[in-house]
Amino acid sequence: MNLRNLIWRELRERPSAMFTSTLAILLGVAALVAIRHITVFSEREVGGQLESLGANILVLPLETTLQDYYSADLSSRTLPESHVATILMENLPGVERLSPRLCVVTQVANRDVTLTGILPQSEFQTKAIWQSVSLFSNKHEGCTKPAATGPKSYDGSPEALASARTIDQLEGNQIVIGADVAEFSNLKSGQSTTLYGEMFQVLAVLPRTGTIDDTRVFAHLHTVQRLTNAGEVVNAIEVMGCCKDAAGDLVPNLAKLLPDAKVVTISQVVSTQVGVNRLMGQMSVFVFAILVVVGGASVASTISANVRERRREVGTLMALGATPGLIMRMFLLKAWALGTVGAILGSLLGLIVAVVLGSQWAGVTVTPLPSLIAIAVGSALLVTTVAAFWPARTAAQLDPCLCFQDI
């Protein structure tokens, strides 16, 4: 016989009385674990997507309706190319790279493709107008990255266009083609093709991205402007912002600078998923509150009822030599047992729900996060302890003379 044995035998004798409070803890922990897991992995997924997109901010014509980041520049509306210079001249903190774009539909191998004019980064250096100013700001705010002078060096290979959204070098007679275009036109790097009656050499074939970029043909911006007689205009300017500036003042500053343009961030583009993540984050706080209130109240109620039922037993144990401290431990350990069972089963259930629903609802692959589970279990045990403390203290303060009374 020992304390653990005493508690276990009592629990086993009357399991139904404990069922409600265990269930309350179990459901609270399960909901917390499931929601937090899905939220964390969904946030990581969005973060990964943002990272792969590279650009943080889009400058678009005012009337453009934004549906998808990858097709944001397919609008027939245009902006003056001079906006690029305006942004550079303003020397706004956080601007790292700019990528103005002009899109037109043309045909390659008898199939429609999007010819997208882009400005290689080398052009920013050669343009006389921009040589007179510091091209890219070093005034990073709240940035942990070391600042560097001028345009930063990125992966210079043409294939990096798929992820970095910019290209270092692109001659007027060169094109970079998407994976789908390469497939249906049988074009490879180094081969040539005709667009608008002019010969272009394929500089590179981009890796497949699963986006509309796979059906694009990228050429020099000024070549596209010349071939289409569009003039010095663009459909969109991608701004690669740095660190917190991009999420902070950069967007309002750009909007103020370019009142005839629409300035949006990637977070707005993926606003639905970001919104869902935010909602789920708030939900997890709500569920945690439910765990505290319902689980705690249930445990407090159960242990209080248990103390009332066992008053004479407590009195007898005291008559036999149990100290008030031991009586208190007896009820607290019982509450911890309920809390532990509820928390462990709840964590397992929550994980299963997160793994199944995470892939179905949020399209993310969920794996267990030990720290999150530890926090959930720890919280459940803390709630249980606090809830059981007063009933356990009441039990420890019972009059041992109750052993003589017929209760």
Added chain:
Amino acid sequence: MIHLDHIRKSYRKRDHEVVAFQTQALTISKGEYVAIVGPSGSGKTTFLSLLGGMLSPDTGRVWIDGKSLYDVSISERTQRRREMIGFVFQTFNLVPYLTALENVQVPLYLAGVPREEQRERATELLRQVGLADRLDHKPCELSTGQQQRVALARTLANNPRIILADEPTGNLDPTSREMVLTLFDQFIQEGRTIVMVTHDPGAAARSRRQLRLVNGEIQDSSSPSLAASEAA
């Protein structure tokens, strides 16, 4: 061995003070078999609680083996109760979810006896009270007589020198009653002190000294027949 010195215990009820128990001096010697008789509400249970170290008096001292029971800390008093005093209850007060063996093990566990030793001693005690074949039975699976014998085995677990019994035969059939009283006789022969509250004249007659409690005050009586008539 037990001495009560100017003890007074009272309760307040609706602004009225009710004296539950009082005595100027009372001594119970080692090995005495004392029966406490008296009408309901006369203070018998208060008296037992005071002797058992579970109810501190308003005034006076309870001395056991020359040490004041209520001038020590709660934990020390608990320890003395555990080592020196055994209780027998009218309704047995067995823990319902434990077996007979486990019920007897409880005071041994509380005294810090190792598990294996607990088991051996509890088995031996249950054998002594004739329940060797009921070790794994729960109280609800035992007759009332058997339950009281389990309770007696539990009382003896820590080999107490003082046994405080509250109506030990109150719920028993004649055969079980006789068995319990025979065991009490045996305890006395072993040198233990018994203080027994009872309404049973026959049980009181088996004691060597009767104390009659009336309105919380002790009236010493050496005549079992007087005590029996009071109880009746």
